[in-house]
Amino acid sequence: MMDRTAIKQEIGRTLLSLTESMEQGNFGPKIRVGLTTLGSELEPIHLVKGAEEAVRRSTDLEVVLIGPKVETALETVEVNEEAEMHKVMERMLDEGKIQACVTMHYNFPIGVATVGKVVTPGLGREMFVATTTGTADTQRAAAMVKNALYGIITAKAMGIEKPTVGILNLDSARQVERALNTLKSNGYEINFSESVRSDGGSIMRGNDLLTGSADVMVTDSLTGNIMMKVFSSYTTGGSYEALGAGYGPGIGEGQQRVVLILSRASGTPVVANALQYAASLVKGNVQTLMADELEKAKKAGLESILEGLQKDSKKEKATEEEIKAPPKEIVTGNISGIEVMDIDDAVQVLWKEGIYAESGMGCTGPVVMVAEDKVPKSVEILAKAGYVAGEGDVC
Template identity: 65%
Template sequence: MAEKNIKQMIGKVFSDIADAVETGQFGEKVRVGLTTLGSEHGVDNLVKGAEIAQERDPSIEVVLIGPKVDSKLTQVVVDSEDEGYKIMEEMLDSGDLDACVTMHYSFPIGVSTVGRVITPGKGKEMTIATTTGTSSPHRVEAMVINGISGIIAAKAMGVKNPTVGILNVDGARQVERAFKELINNGYEINLTESMRSDGGCVMRGNDLLAGVPDVMVTDTLTGNILMKVFSSYTTGGSYESLGYGYGPGIGEGYERVILILSRASGIPVVANAISYGARLIKGNLKKIVKEEFEKANKAGLKEILKGLTKDTKRAADEDEEIVAPPAETVTGTISGIDIMDLEDAVRVLWKEGIYAESGMGCTGPIVMVNEEKLAKAIEILSKAGYVADNSNPC
């Protein structure tokens, strides 16, 4: 038995040398699995994408997990999707695979995927955090965690200090405040500015199309829709031809590198998703996950997340009747307040004797006060947690 093992090892060494001479690629290859059952475009669609990925990057060894096919790629034969998931997990846990690309996989709560798209405005690659899975059952808490996951994925892809923008969806302003609190506590988040003249880190549709931030933070359902639009807007929707897929599941303490494809993914996206997985492994994704969450937790992430629910801010005065002060001209405006908190912010100012009204500006919700009381109003709302400490009047 020992002699047989030695012969197998010698055979593998010579085989690896032959491959290296042929491809010019020396050293250990990154083994990326691909489950091939479940695609709306058939098994061949996935196999062709896998062959392209390995051919264009000899440092990748693709392992097909699915029915037997006519391909030179390494194969592990299974008869069902469930069996494929089981084998995939076993191979990842044992180290036989470094990463795996699959479809329709269920992650635990706390893990969501970070996708990559090619934006149509300028052809720029952009990370969307996140696209499937659930970072948290609480929307705003999830978006904050999504942002950290997006930073992790971008850093693993070689972007040392990725720019971050927050898509202008419900909860965006609360996420902005949480990010700025993390920044003030020492965690580095490189918030970018909108390309629109009014600036700010809350991104508009123009910023989305142009790929202004390296990492676009949003809720998972919106991110999922964005992935589908960016991936298939040139094909009518049934065939996703652009981008890199829905990306790796990232979460604190999660060890497996599993990337998600849509069942509608076409050959180019399949190939790109495999390449995405390989680059994440080369970029030490697991190490970066651990480091970034450690740094974020040191900056008070968990405490910040606990304080995000609106009930926390309202508890002190929810039973108190607050009467509006005498009306006065309100031409000073304060932005950066979440739509769900708008009326509560007005009540906070009333309680302090400042007349205020709510409104909607071109960039989102605003509170309007008298110009002479603008600075004081910002100070009050900042202390109450409705705007960031460094908010400016608009």
């Protein structure tokens, strides 16, 4: 047992350590967030300065750069090729060397979509745009129902206990509203917002985008992507994204990594905000919260609601033959230019020809992913089947 003198000394050391931590603004372990630096249309300095600014703002944030060596005091994991960069990023996430990462050009599987964060120009309110990249579902209404859940999850992880939800007035908006109301009546908590227009309601108009009438604005990903670009670069003429926090985290069942997306035009302020966004999501336990919220939604009948939406929109097919996937292989070749509604059918066309393929979201929208050496043959097959025009687009 320690004597009185030893106890006093130990207490003294503990108090001194606490005092030093308080003086330095350190109140616990720092959150380590990665930032990949290859792939931007802007000079790398814009990304690096954004990382340095984020660290200056946040005493509990540590940023690790993943990319070419640059002049900075920040820790850098040197990588000089984009494909290798994402492999390193994923390995670091899986090994716990970073807890989240902000990146560009990252392919999420179908079912995962990102929730962006903007500051609306009308009243300066923060608003979550659900969603902005990726595809939650290949059926539009089903995707928007999932987008609403993804927005709620993200807003709650960011500290909004009961986020309000509005549905942008697009095709399928009323169908989505009915589906969400069914989910709510079955016990899943949804707090609908009211439009600022005189007729009110939870269907949002353009005015509501500017005022930020809802904490979560539900839209399809392609519309959300355009909204993000307008919100983030309307003050710069479109060439440089200066506002907001980027396109946000990939949310969806089975998504194990906290990965946030930037645009190739995202500038220093957006990079800094995105890194802080990532750190806040880690602190808010976004992955645990995601699992809990999706489980609650399932208990409220989410799957049967989505099945109903799928049946409503399903096209009759001449044949119902089951096509099995060929043996799985590494897919790093991306073929774009395919309509999101056709992406699953395009994958099946390749399977039928013995080519293993997966669906995903690439830099310009939905992509079919195949092995690098099978891209030319795959494009030929898809062009013949009418899924891509001419030689297709390879990104």
